[in-house]
Amino acid sequence: MSKLPRISGRECIRALQKAGFSIKRQQGSHVILRKNIPFTQLVVPEHKALDRGTLRAIIRQSGLSVNEFIQLL
Secondary structure (H helix, E strand, C coil): CHHHHEEEEEHHHHHHHHHCCCCEECCEEEEEEECCCEEEEEEEEEECCCHHHHHHHHHHHHHHCCHHHHHCC
16 A cells, blocks of 8 residues: 655645546535546545545545555646
8 A cells, every 4th residue: 555645635636636526615624526427525625734544535435546546646
């Protein structure tokens, strides 16, 4: 398993958009992303640095592997 980099919420959102997610709405500092096929909805906090556990949970919910996600960065 690859080591996760320290990235911001905005960088995470950009990588997920490359994977086919689109921004649905924003509530405070939390951005809700959505993908229709297969239906998946994620919440990404728009912070300066995401905790590694939070980032790993977002990657797991997106259906990507860690290596696939790192390539999208």
